[in-house]
Amino acid sequence: MKTLVYSTHDFDKSFLKKAAKNKHKLTFSELPLNDTSAKLANGFEAVALFTADKANKETLELLHKNGIRYIALRSVGYDHVDLKKAKQLELKVANVPNYSPYASAEHAVTLLLSLNRKILLSQELMYKNDFRLDELVGFDLHGKTIGIIGTGTIGTVFTKIMHGFGCKLMGYDILENKALINQTNIKYTSFEELCQSSDVISIHCPLNDATNYLLDKKAFQLMKKGVIIINTARGGIINTLDLMEALDNGIVAAAGLDVYENEKGIYFKDLSSSNIHDELFEKLRSYANVLLTGHQAFLTKEALQGIAETTISNLSEWTENGISKNDLY
Ligand code: NAD
Numbered sequence: 001m002k003t004l005v006y007s008t009h010d011f012d013k014s015f016l017k018k019a020a021k022n023k024h025k026l027t028f029s030e031l032p033l034n035d036t037s038a039k040l041a042n043g044f045e046a047v048a049l050f051t052a053d054k055a056n057k058e059t060l061e062l063l064h065k066n067g068i069r070y071i072a073l074r075s076v077g078y079d080h081v082d083l084k085k086a087k088q089l090e091l092k093v094a095n096v097p098n099y100s101p102y103a104s105a106e107h108a109v110t111l112l113l114s115l116n117r118k119i120l121l122s123q124e125l126m127y128k129n130d131f132r133l134d135e136l137v138g139f140d141l142h143g144k145t146i147g148i149i150g151t152g153t154i155g156t157v158f159t160k161i162m163h164g165f166g167c168k169l170m171g172y173d174i175l176e177n178k179a180l181i182n183q184t185n186i187k188y189t190s191f192e193e194l195c196q197s198s199d200v201i202s203i204h205c206p207l208n209d210a211t212n213y214l215l216d217k218k219a220f221q222l223m224k225k226g227v228i229i230i231n232t233a234r235g236g237i238i239n240t241l242d243l244m245e246a247l248d249n250g251i252v253a254a255a256g257l258d259v260y261e262n263e264k265g266i267y268f269k270d271l272s273s274s275n276i277h278d279e280l281f282e283k284l285r286s287y288a289n290v291l292l293t294g295h296q297a298f299l300t301k302e303a304l305q306g307i308a309e310t311t312i313s314n315l316s317e318w319t320e321n322g323i324s325k326n327d328l329y
Pocket of ligand 1 (some may be wrong): 006039041077079097101103149150151152153154155172173174175205207210211229232233234258259295297298299
């Protein structure tokens with residue numbers, strides 16, 4: 001199947017090439033999909049998209065007009081695709097539901113540990129010859145209550161890691177994971193109770209209508225003073241302005257964010273010689289107790305290999321049967 005890969009990066013190209021072998025002819029473009037770049041799809045049957053690609057109503061119509069019938073997503077999340085429109089246009093869309101969940105779960109733990117033990121400040125002081133410890137006091141995670149929002153594939157791995165740390169676990173999900181209850185003693189609660197009881201809250205649910213701005217002013221007001229917030233899911237689940245207010249008034253002691261609500265057009269690019277016209281982002285970056293990474297939670301060799309292999313197998317299944325087991329509808 002002739003496939004155009006949008007938003008290609010050095011980190012994923014070799015994995016995709018290796019997985020495709022002689023099975024599919026991949027053409028790589030570094031450009032993200034948007035209204036202008038959609039015309040590049042002319043002459044292809046399929047496109048492979050990344051989270052930075054905007055598959056909205058307009059671009060989907062343009063892709064369809066240019067002959068595209070298949071959209072292979074190189075991600076678990078599909079909040080960047082207007083699925084209703086895609087279905088209307090009879091485009092097939094498949095995601096990669098299961099690549100290394102360890103990558104994202106371990107990154108969430110990395111953010112949490114780095115914030116709690118003030119690793120960035122410690123490093124900064126080290127190079128200033130300032131060996132005082134007064135600003136570096138953390139707390140034992142052992143015995144603390146960790147609230148996990150979304151206990152699916154990644155949330156499950158995160159929960160098990162925190163169980164290993166000796167934490168008390170609280171979960172909020174629309175589906176209860178019975179095996180996880182047996183394995184970790186996680187207690188499922190309402191969203192409100194999770195907010196009220198947790199010392200740390202880590203987000204692992206998808207972004208959808210129900211979770212958009214789930215963590216807003218109202219939610220922050222319920223939380224324990226000094227809570228740590230970790231988000232490796234999607235930026236839009238947190239209202240950034242409300243988070244900053246909660247950081248200012250001390251409810252949130254620290255936040256580790258791999259994703260940011262307006263990250264499209266910023267993350268994954270070298271903007272070192274440009275100005276970023278995003279006041280919200282500038283303000284967020286000014287907090288010493290906010291640790292930001294640029295949507296890299298998935299970025300391990302194992303995950304990249306998994307993403308590439310499933311993307312290619314989705315294309316193969318479409319070629320052979322017209323449907324793939326990862327079709328989203
Ligand atoms: P998953 O589908 O296995 O798990 C998601 C869980 O969230 C499920 O248990 C589901 O029932 C629950 N959920 C759905 N709607 C909910 C709601 N309204 N309230 C509470 N829980 C709800 O997905 P996953 O593989 O664990 O990935 C989770 C999310 O992490 C993805 O949707 C994606 O957006 C994000 N992600 C980010 C990165 C990154 O690099 N930062 C990498 C992979 C995934």
